[in-house]
Amino acid sequence: MNRGKLYGVGVGPGDPELLTLKARRILLEADVVAVPDKGSGEKTALNIVRDVVEGKTLLPCPTPMVRDKALLDGCYEEIAGRICALLDEGKTVAFITLGDPTLYSTYIYVHRKVLARGYDAQLIPGVPSICAVAARLGASLCEGAERLLVVPASYEGVDDCLDFPANKAFMKAGKSLPALRDKLRERGLDGEMVANCGMAGERVYRSLEELEEGEGYFSVVLVRERRNET
Structure with a gap:
């Protein structure tokens, strides 16, 4: 056989x-x-x-x-x-x-x-959540020479990632969301997020300041690097 x-x-x-x-x-x-x-x-x-x-x-x-x-x-x-x-x-x-x-x-x-x-x-292969979230937000993940850093938000080392010059996608944020929001705020940054993208109970946040308590494991946060306008 x-x-x-x-x-x-x-x-x-x-x-x-x-x-x-x-x-x-x-x-x-x-x-x-x-x-x-x-x-x-x-x-x-x-x-x-x-x-x-x-x-x-x-x-x-x-x-x-x-x-x-x-x-x-x-x-x-x-x-x-x-x-x-x-x-x-x-x-x-x-x-x-x-x-x-x-x-x-x-x-x-x-x-x-x-x-x-x-x-x-x-x-x-399948459609990654970061791509679905970007589409739901009507945004690109990266353009031109921009770089993209994909980070598992529930693990240590997020601080180092925040200081890296790139657009960032934080996957599986869940319980780490309040800490991530605070660390972004300290740097004058914000992010957009979709929880449960494409599933029942999907929620879209245009700012992490809108976050509600208890968002779950299936949360993806996108953070754009500051662009130099000069």
């Missing part, structure tokens, strides 16, 4: 209409759809493609929201093992992931482990 193949499928930021034609085809052809679950029953990626994968066999892939590398590595190893068992049966597996699988996606760790075991795996 020939081995099956694994696809890491980016399903976009939240709007089902942003699912690419290729991603849709792969999902329709897959025997099994692997579904990430970070706890509390939240399966955001699945909600985006639910109509496409209706009737498919689903493989739950729980990954806790922790930063314990050993614990996470063990989870990825277990998920890779379960996927490889399906590939040994000749099944095609599509692992869905929010946005694009190459941009801060937990899927990439599973992808590497499956490849390391000698199996075939392919990445299917």
